[in-house]
Every structure is written in structure tokens, then in C-alpha cells.
């Protein structure tokens with residue numbers, strides 16, 4: 001959760017936030033089990049002892065690193081006041097097996113364990129489970145994974161909470177691609193070990209990510225594009241100081257309108273015939289008429305362009321894609337076509353149609369009539385799309401090309417800075433943002449991101465002095481740009497990380513007052529309540545508020561989902577993750593959400609398997 005709140009920024013698309021989350025997913029979702037375990041500790045320990053016979057509870061406490069010999073069972077105390085009998089013979093066979101195992105003679109070890117299993121009285125089920133588990137360990141050394149799975153399954157049938165057998169089966173399932181069962185086992189291990197064991201947590205995380213990726217690959221193909229909210233679009237464009245279309249939009253609109261009006265009278269017949277006469281007088285029929293055609297084409301195109309500009313100026317994004325198309329179709333010679341093509345691709349991107357957008361941008365970049373600004377803007381967007389697909393080198397190439405054609409465009413450095421921040425090249429990010437700011441000192445967004453990156457650098461370097469300076473420079477920036485909500489939102493996240501909760505609360509409040517329809521800020525404020533006061537109710541309230549102001553706030557669905565898991569409302573969580581998945585703009589983002597959903601589904605299954613069914617609480621969504 002803490003990591004989550006230090007996600008990069010509001011000004012960049014959500015995919016970057018999803019990719020920036022570093023905390024293992026299962027740990028983020030573990031809260032409910034902590035709580036449950038605390039409450040249930042006494043009776044559960046009792047029942048463990050009852051069912052687990054002698055060896056297992058002890059084994060569960062000591063951790064055996066993957067791949068190291070299974071010494072646990074060998075050391076386990078032998079039960080009972082035994083004379084010599086079948087159980088003793090079995091134990092002896094096992095002890096021999098353990099010796100072979102330690103000597104690396106796995107085949108011989110397997111023979112001994114098999115003997116132990118055969119000799120052991122069926123009533124000693126815990127011992128038999130141990131023998132199977134040990135044999136599985138030997139099979140594991142021989143990379144005979146199907147046998148590992150089979151023996152672990154037998155061990156688990158005899159002792160359902162046998163953590164070591166569970167984890168061994170999980171590892172074998174991972175190797176053999178049985179990810180569903182692997183996840184179940186490793187989740188059960190995490191729960192039984194109270195999420196305290198690094199190894200099982202890392203396996204769980206790895207498998208969840210892989211499963212999420214697979215599910216997203218499927219789902220992304222059939223996904224319905226979702227129209228982004230105006231707030232989302234506004235935020236996206238606010239990250240471009242030098243947008244070839246939107247920069248100085250009002251002035252541009254006025255200029256095009258005034259240039260267009262005199263030439264725009266409805267083609268009244270009188271005027272038309274007069275024009276024709278004039279043309280005849282000039283005595284150059286053919287040339288003039290084609291010039292006139294060109295002129296008509298230009299006018300039709302200008303008219304469509306005006307429609308587009310007006311709706312952009314009103315921040316009415318309904319039908320913008322169609323309006324771009326109208327300009328493009330108005331004629332190949334129309335001078336507004338490159339802008340319309342760029343905007344068309346941009347809106348596809350905003351609708352989550354990354355692939356189509358990339359194709360269109362490539363086509364656009366093949367044209368020879370682009371201004372450097374349009375070209376560099378298209379290159380930035382192509383670079384960001386590469387980044388969405390995890391192609392860092394390709395992304396950096398696009399940015400390098402952009403620098404070549406338009407070296408003074410601050411947006412290039414600003415966006416490259418975000419990329420660098422995302423791939424943890426924090427120093428490169430700082431220098432990019434510095435360059436961006438030097439080119440465009442009045443552009444608030446780059447400024448606040450520079451602050452945030454300096455803060456991250458101080459955090460990474462664990463330097464109190466740098467931290468002090470970073471927070472100070474946030475203060476100065478906010479004073480310089482008092483109307484920039486992003487500044488407050490990012491400062492709030494930094495303050496939250498620094499556990500300066502009171503101030504973070506005020507700062508988020510200020511951001512909300514500046515931009516009340518930005519759901520993400522409410523979510524961050526909610527995360528603050530969690531971290532500060534462990535106030536899950538207030539956090540949930542704020543996240544629902546986020547959805548009230550922005551139905552398309554994917555971040556709110558996602559965070560609310562993780563909160564519901566922590567409250568044990570797993571079914572509610574799953575439906576929230578489904579909502580978020582519908583809104584996901586990229587495959588990477590979708591994969592992250594599917595991972596969360598898989599984690600929730602598996603926790604439900606595992607709870608049943610372990611006989612500790614999670615309560616299905618009332619829905620938060622009302």
C-alpha cells in the first residue's frame with residue numbers, strides 16, 4: 001500500500017502506475033489473514049496439534065530453503081514409547097534414506113523412503129506423510145517433477161496442512177506449468193506461515209504475475225474500448241506543454257475563425273456567378289478552376305477543423321475521433337490533416353487502443369509534410385506506447401529521434417524523465433526534468449515532477465539532507481504554482497511516505513479543492529487514512545467518493561478491491577477488480593488487475609481447502 005501511494009504521478013497514464021507497483025501482490029492482500037490469525041490463534045494452534053501429529057508443527061516453524069536437503073523430517077522426534085516394531089523399521093529405513101539424500105545418492109534415498117512407506121503401519125499417517133514428502137524431495141533433486149507432485153499430493157492427503165509438502169508441490173507445479181495448483185499451494189503456504197516467509201511470498205508473486213499476464217493476453221483481444229473520462233483526457237493533455245494542437249488553443253481557434261469567415265459565405269448564387277465572371281476575365285480557365293477546387297477543398301477542411309477545435313476548446317470530447325476523421329477525409333491536400341491524424345491516434349491511445357494508435361503514428365511519421373513539433377509529439381507518444389509494452393530500448397530510441405528533430409521541445413525531456421523514473425533511473429530522470437524545466441520554466445507539471453523525482457532520489461539515497469531539500473523545493477514549487485493540483489497531489493504522496501500525515505491530509509485536501517473531479521486524489525487521501533489511522537471505513541468512504549466524482553476511476557476500483565480483501569469481503573473484491581479490468585487501458589495494467597483478481601479467487605479457494613472460509617461481507621458498493 002505504501003508503495004502504491006508513491007506511484008509516479010497523476011499526470012501520466014495509469015499503466016505507468018500499475019507497472020511501478022513493486023510490492024509483492026500477495027503481501028498487499030495479506031491484511032485479512034493477519035487479522036484473522038490474531039483472532040483465531042489459540043483455538044487453531046490447538047487443532048494443529050491434534051491433527052498434525054508429532055513432526056509437522058515443528059517442521060512448519062523451521063524453514064528449509066528450496067533445494068537444500070530435507071533435514072527436517074530426519075530430525076523430527078519419533079513418537080511413542082516404541083519397542084521395535086513396524087514403525088521403528090520404517091523410521092530406520094527413512095533414516096537410511098536421509099543419509100543417502102545427504103550424500104547425494106537420490107536413487108538409493110528413494111528406495112529407502114519407498115521401503116519406509118511400505119513398512120509403516122497405516123495408522124501412523126503423519127509419519128507416512130513425512131516419508132512421502134522426503135521421497136518427493138529426492139525426486140525433486142532428480143528433476144522428476146511429476147513424481148514430486150504425486151508424492152506431495154499423497155503427503156497432503158494424509159496431512160492437509162503439511163507446509164513443506166505444499167511448498168514442494170507448488171515449486172514442481174511452477175516448473176511444469178501447472179500454475180493454478182501452484183498458486184493454490186503457495187497461497188496456502190503464505191497463509192499458514194502468516195506471510196512471513198520470503199521464499200513463498202516471492203513464488204506467489206511470480207506466479208500471480210505470470211497468471212495475470214496470461215489472462216490479460218486473452219482478455220485484451222476481446223476488450224471493449226472504454227471512453228475515457230474528461231478528467232482523464234484533461235490530465236493526459238496537461239502533461240504536454242507544447243502540444244501542437246492544444247497549445248494556445250483559444251488563440252488558434254480565433255485565428256482560424258477570423259481567417260475562415262470572410263471566405264466562408266454560403267455559396268450564394270450571385271456571388272458564385274460573379275466569381276465565375278472574374279475568373280473568365282482573367283482568361284486562364286483551367287488553372288483557375290483547379291485553384292478554385294483546391295480552395296473549396298481547403299474551405300471544407302477548414303470548416304471541419306473548426307468544428308474539431310471548437311469541441312476541444314469546450315472540452316467536449318464526445319465524438320472527437322469522428323471529428324478528426326472528418327478533417328482527414330476532407331482532402332489529402334488539406335493542411336490540417338497532419339494535426340487531425342495526430343489527434344486521431346492520440347484519442348485511440350486514450351481509448352486504450354494502443355495497437356491501432358501505434359500503427360497510425362507510424363503512418364503519420366512516414367509523411368514528409370510534418371512540422372518538427374508534430375513529429376516530435378508523435379514520437380513521444382510512440383515511445384510511451386513502446387514503454388507500455390515493456391520495450392524500453394525501443395522507447396528510448398523514439399525519444400532520441402524526437403530530440404533530433406525538435407531539440408527545444410521540453411515535452412520530450414519531461415516524458416523521457418517519466419520513463420526514466422519508471423525504470424528506476426532516477427538520476428537520469430532528474431536531469432531530464434531539469435532540462436525540461438529550463439526550456440519551459442513556467443510549465444508547472446514538469447516542475448512538480450522534478451520535485452517528486454528529487455524526492456525519490458533522496459529516498460533512494462537515504463539522505464536526510466537531500467530529503468530536506470526535496471521537501472523544501474516542493475514547498476517553493478507549490479508557492480510558485482498555487483493552482484496546480486498535481487503539485488499538491490504529489491507533495492501529499494511524498495508527505496504520506498514520510499509519515500507527515502497531518503500535513504499530507506491538508507495537502508490532499510488542497511489538491512481536491514483545486515480539482516474536485518479527479519478521483520485519484522481521493523484514492524490517495526484514502527490510502528493516507530489507512531496508513532495513518534488504519535481507518536479502513538474512512539478509506540473506503542473516500543474511494544467511493546472517488547467513484548462518485550469519476551465513474552471511470554480505475555485506481556479507485558482497484559484500491560477498494562484490495563481493501564475489501566483485507567476486510568474478508570473477497571467476492572466484493574472480485575467484482576471490483578472486474579470493474580477495474582473493464583476500464584484498463586493497457587495490457588500491462590490489465591495484467592496487474594488480473595493478478596489481483598487471481599489472488600482473490602485463490603484466497604477464496606484456499607480458505608475453503610484449509611477449512612477457514614472467509615466471511616462474505618456486505619457489499620461496499622451498496
Ligand SMILES: *[C@@H]1O[C@H](CO)[C@@H](O)[C@H](O)[C@H]1NC(C)=O
Pocket residue numbers: 311314316317318319
Ligand atoms: C458535444 O459534442 C457532441 C458531438 O458533436 C454533441 O452532440 C454534443 O451536443 C456536445 N455537447 C455539448 C455539451 O456541447
Ligand SMILES: *[C@@H]1O[C@H](CO)[C@@H](O)[C@H](O)[C@H]1NC(C)=O
Pocket residue numbers: 505506509
Ligand atoms: C483531514 O482533513 C479533513 C479536511 O480535509 C478533516 O476534516 C479531517 O479531520 C482530517 N483528518 C484528520 C484525521 O485529521
